[in-house]
Amino acid sequence: MRQKFYDTAVKQERVVLVGIITPNETPEQEKEYLEELQFLVETAGGETIKSFTQKMQRPERATFVGTGKLEEIKEFVIAQEIDIVVFDDELTPSQLRNIENELQVKILDRSNLILDIFANRAQTAQAKAQVELAQLQYLLPRLTRLWTHLERQKGGIGMRGPGESQIETDRRLILNKIDLLKEKLKLIDRQNETQRKNRYQLVRAALVGYTNVGKSTIMNMISKSEVFAENKLFATLDTTVRKVVIENMPFLLSDTVGFIRKLPHHLVECFKSTLDEVREADILIHVVDVSHPNFEDQIRTVNETLKELGAVDKQVITVFNKIDAYTPIQASPEEHAAQLTLEDFKQSWMAKNNSPALFISALKKENVDEFRTLLYAHAKAIHTARYPYDKLLY
Numbered sequence: 001m002r003q004k005f006y007d008t009a010v011k012q013e014r015v016v017l018v019g020i021i022t023p024n025e026t027p028e029q030e031k032e033y034l035e036e037l038q039f040l041v042e043t044a045g046g047e048t049i050k051s052f053t054q055k056m057q058r059p060e061r062a063t064f065v066g067t068g069k070l071e072e073i074k075e076f077v078i079a080q081e082i083d084i085v086v087f088d089d090e091l092t093p094s095q096l097r098n099i100e101n102e103l104q105v106k107i108l109d110r111s112n113l114i115l116d117i118f119a120n121r122a123q124t125a126q127a128k129a130q131v132e133l134a135q136l137q138y139l140l141p142r143l144t145r146l147w148t149h150l151e152r153q154k155g156g157i158g159m160r161g162p163g164e165s166q167i168e169t170d171r172r173l174i175l176n177k178i179d180l181l182k183e184k185l186k187l188i189d190r191q192n193e194t195q196r197k198n199r200y201q202l203v204r205a206a207l208v209g210y211t212n213v214g215k216s217t218i219m220n221m222i223s224k225s226e227v228f229a230e231n232k233l234f235a236t237l238d239t240t241v242r243k244v245v246i247e248n249m250p251f252l253l254s255d256t257v258g259f260i261r262k263l264p265h266h267l268v269e270c271f272k273s274t275l276d277e278v279r280e281a282d283i284l285i286h287v288v289d290v291s292h293p294n295f296e297d298q299i300r301t302v303n304e305t306l307k308e309l310g311a312v313d314k315q316v317i318t319v320f321n322k323i324d325a326y327t328p329i330q331a332s333p334e335e336h337a338a339q340l341t342l343e344d345f346k347q348s349w350m351a352k353n354n355s356p357a358l359f360i361s362a363l364k365k366e367n368v369d370e371f372r373t374l375l376y377a378h379a380k381a382i383h384t385a386r387y388p389y390d391k392l393l394y
Contacts, residue, residue: 209287211258291325
């Protein structure tokens with residue numbers, strides 16, 4: 001008898017990206033946003049086949065993009081056997097339903113995609129509970145799309161259809177689960193707060209920055225530990241704390257989840273307890289990927305998120321990382337404009353406005369000693385001010 005073999009490998013889903021260009025955005029910005037969305041898709045395990053953009057004053061209320069563009073996307077989806085269409089903004093429940101009805105494939109928005117990555121990356125009980133809470137809060141207003149197969153039984157007064165009653169049942173179950181998760185997170189947060197109180201006597205520094213800028217690599221370099229790091233978005237979800245000693249100065253260093261543009265509101269809310277390490281830190285080490293073409297936008301995103309977290313009154317050391325991958329950039333859009341070298345950039349307003357600033361390569365171990373010296377000086381100054389009788393020891 002001839003033996004049958006089956007392909008058990010997980011099929012990589014084929015993905016199309018969709019974004020709109022509003023009047024306050026340039027085509028170059030939208031291109032960069034879609035490249036980031038593509039990186040998110042790759043992190044989630046998908047393969048991006050094509051991107052669609054449309055210039056609009058604002059998203060179409062019913063279908064996000066115009067009907068003509070949606071028809072163009074539909075033709076491509078059918079011809080190329082696309083599995084998923086991902087939109088670069090959060091879709092309303094009605095937009096999601098209308099687009100699904102038209103395209104007849106799985107539809108995700110940016111928030112849903114990020115939640116999916118977080119769910120896959122969560123390791124600890126706290127991170128898993130936070131992500132599940134965010135997913136349920138995202139799902140709650142979108143329940144109706146799960147029950148479209150019962151939409152014919154609309155019902156009315158005294159005529160409630162089973163679809164509607166099922167939705168109400170699901171809503172109650174989700175609300176109960178949300179309450180349980182919130183209580184669980186409160187308990188975990190109290191336990192973490194007790195642990196943090198036991199560490200209060202030590203100076204505390206926290207690594208913050210956009211996702212994938214090299215925070216975990218710096219953590220490994222400074223603390224000589226093995227924190228998970230890879231070239232993917234949100235490689236780190238759980239806050240990792242290590243005790244570091246530079247010369248004779250001990251302090252705590254924490255590595256936190258990376259920030260990102262348009263981070264779903266539910267995730268920001270759920271991860272605020274995890275980011276207590278940021279709020280309670282004495283020193284923030286703001287890591288910037290200087291090789292990224294839009295690192296200025298990333299700095300702005302991080303500063304806005306820190307403001308939302310109430311962590312703007314901290315001592316900040318700005319670390320421009322990945323100088324080994326830096327390429328000269330155009331100082332102005334003219335064709336023959338001089339290019340801004342790394343040395344020019346070090347003297348620019350951007351570096352001076354983020355003083356004290358360091359330029360390092362964590363991967364290649366460049367300028368690491370300078371970084372350690374500056375970090376030691378800041379930690380020593382805080383410790384001396386806090387414990388003046390210990391200053392003779394340092």
